Amino acid sequence: MSASQPLLQVEDLHIALSTDAGSFPAVEGVSFEIARGETVGLVGESGCGKSITALSIMGLLKPPLGLAGGRIRLTGQEIQNLPAAELRSLRGKRIAMIFQEPMTALNPLKPVGRQIAEMFVLHQGASWREAEQKAVEALTQVKVPAPGRRAKDYPHQLSGGMRQRVMIAIALACEPDLLIADEPTTALDVTVQAEIVDLMKELCAARGTAILMISHDLGLVTDICRRVCVMYAGRIVEQQDSEQIFNHPQHPYTQGLVASLPRLGMRAQHGRRKLMEIAGVVPGITAYPGGCRFNPRCSRATEICVKVVPELEALGDGSLVRCHHHG
Amino acid sequence: MLGFVIRRVLQMVPMLAAIALLIFVLFSVIPGSFATGQQDEGLGLDMAVVARMRAELGLDDPLHVRFGAYVKQLATLDLGVSFRSRQPVADMIAARLWPSLKLTIAAMGFAIVIGLPLGFVAALRPGSLVDLGLMVIAVSGLSLPKFWLGILLMYLFALTLGWFPSFGYGQGGLWHLTLPALALGVSPMALLARTTRAAVLDIMNADFVRTARSKGMNEYRVVVWHVLRNALVLVLTTIGLQFGSLLGQGVVVEKLFAWPGVGSLLVDSVFQRDIPAVQGCILVITMFFLVINTSVDIAYKLIDPRIRYT
Structure with missing residues (x-):
């Protein structure tokens, strides 16, 4: 394993939705890399394929969704076709995941300490007694007050923020190389969101854990991540450094996303005007348009956009964009 | 508590x-x-x-x-005196209660021991041949009337094969108990199998099961650590309701198999307009239902920490 080898490489990932009416591409040709300790964001509207991309990395796609092609490499090793048992030993131990809804993501009938302890029993062969002690430590690390008492609580006795802290404790219990966070703050109050985001940033930085952050919230993602991939209708349409994407969005969709974010000082700069919105909705998987999938909603669309699928084009500064009329 | x-x-x-x-x-x-x-x-x-x-x-x-x-x-906890036999109704019922309870418990035991695993297996392989077969059994079990099933059982196992006696209580042993317990237990078994299947399928799609899988658990542990108890909470209601009503449902089966239980006493008393006996029997059957339901409520509280009654 060379030092420059990326932690995670997703190459030309295809995910298909099988229905009675045939097979439809839910994710098409998605490629990205995450280096050790790097933070990468995956941004897009609901239904653009970001969550299923994450689930495919975990090997947790369920029918009717299935991997239709491409490679997923973890430190060089292809993992998309691993036998179930080997894949399980990666899950939780090297790649961990946090989900959107912390209420339903925890088993309602088990004390949260026990649910954290499972990780130590599964991956470190600890006894339950040791594991439960480690679980209390894990709760301390995610800054849950009175962790010894909280460990005995059931999920319904905790607030949303506390539950998400428990999820983070579970995910980071075995010090994974990669943490996939699927909309980890969407279900939380705004003030709690900031706490959770700071906690994730801090803990992952201390452990050198890479983060793949999935969100519809461009502002949140650029806050945490060094690099951002923007997805639209199953394809990556733009990849840029977080710092640049606000000032120089290349793809019309990203430009729309940026323009629809409220920002401090906007009124002073541009005067009183309405917040932008992107007209229309993301098409359903079974109804993707030909050519560039954004063309029905794009103000710059021309004939070529309807006919030809634009390639992902490298711009000089390391960013990528998939548009015939970018810039 | x-x-x-x-x-x-x-x-x-x-x-x-x-x-x-x-x-x-x-x-x-x-x-x-x-x-x-x-x-x-x-x-x-x-x-x-x-x-x-x-x-x-x-x-x-x-x-x-x-x-x-x-x-x-x-x-004064007195159920009165039977018009016909001039005996205290309480004594008459007391003599009949144990056979009835035995039949009910045997039938429910059969329903749980067979129905729960069947539903589980079906749910773990949804859409498979096993699933299909089990559900066909379940639907037929639910739709067969008890008296008809009882007659079929008698015909097959008693008259044709001669394995079991066709009716009667004998010494109260398993030999006499088997056929009536089967006749009474098949429908709750079928219902339990269906409820269990639905409950397990429901839980298998729950978010926390996805979390369990994302922890790197194998399917066996996912089921034992996380699915089992959650599914049981959903199934417990059905178990309670079925068990509670089984003593009442037993009336037909007891009469058919000449089983000396509360149910056959009830039927005989109705025909004789022996009102005190009828009232006593119904009160006992009701009481049984209430006791079972209360026990289920208490069991709920033991299994599910979210439940808080005031």
Whole structure:
């Protein structure tokens, strides 16, 4: 394993939705890399394929969704076709995941300490007694007050923020190389969101854990991540450094996303005007348009956009964009 | 916890009182009486005898007087005296209660031991041949009337194969118990299998099961650590309701297999217009339902920490 080898490489990932009416591409040709300790964001509207991309990395796609092609490499090793048992030993131990809804993501009938302890029993062969002690430590690390008492609580006795802290404790219990966070703050109050985001940033930085952050919230993602991939209708349409994407969005969709974010000082700069919105909705998987999938909603669309699928084009500064009329 | 149990037990008292009232009203308004019943049976009693019997049994008293006597009786836990046998109803039922309970428990045991695993297996392989086969069994089990199933069982296992006796209680052993317990247990078994299948399928799609898988658990541990108990919470209601109503459902099966239980006593007493016996039997069957339901509520609290009753 060379030092420059990326932690995670997703190459030309295809995910298909099988229905009675045939097979439809839910994710098409998605490629990205995450280096050790790097933070990468995956941004897009609901239904653009970001969550299923994450689930495919975990090997947790369920029918009717299935991997239709491409490679997923973890430190060089292809993992998309691993036998179930080997894949399980990666899950939780090297790649961990946090989900959107912390209420339903925890088993309602088990004390949260026990649910954290499972990780130590599964991956470190600890006894339950040791594991439960480690679980209390894990709760301390995610800054849950009175962790010894909280460990005995059931999920319904905790607030949303506390539950998400428990999820983070579970995910980071075995010090994974990669943490996939699927909309980890969407279900939380705004003030709690900031706490959770700071906690994730801090803990992952201390452990050198890479983060793949999935969100519809461009502002949140650029806050945490060094690099951002923007997805639209199953394809990556733009990849840029977080710092640049606000000032120089290349793809019309990203430009729309940026323009629809409220920002401090906007009124002073541009005067009183309405917040932008992107007209229309993301098409359903079974109804993707030909050519560039954004063309029905794009103000710059021309004939070529309807006919030809634009390639992902490298711009000089390391960013990528998939548009015939970018810039 | 103890306070909760006491409260739940006390809550049974008004329920029982309401049922007792209902039974009394029902049997006061239906036409015919024990005395006229004797006459109908062609015993040729003359009117003077009938009149004397009515007076002796208190059937001539106005409704409110009879109701007063009934309440007074119940308040002293006395179920009255049978019109026909002149024995205390409580003694008659006591002799019949154990056979009935035995039959009910055996049937429910069969339903749980077979139904739960069947539902589980079906749910873990949804859409498979196993699933399909099990659900066909479940649907037929639910739709077969108990008396018809009982006759089929008798024909096959008693008359044709000769493995089991076709009816009777014998010494009260397993040999005599098997066929009636099967006849009574198949429908709750089928219902349980279906409920379990639905519950497990439901839980298998829950977010926390996805979390469990994302932890790197194998499917066996996912099921044992996370699915089992959650599914049980959903199935417990069905178990409770079925178990509770089984003593009542047993009436048909007991009569068919000449099983000396509360159910056959009830049927005989109805035909003889033996009102105290009928009232006693129904009260006992109701009581059983209430006790089972209360136990289920208590079990819920033990299994599910979210439940808080006040």
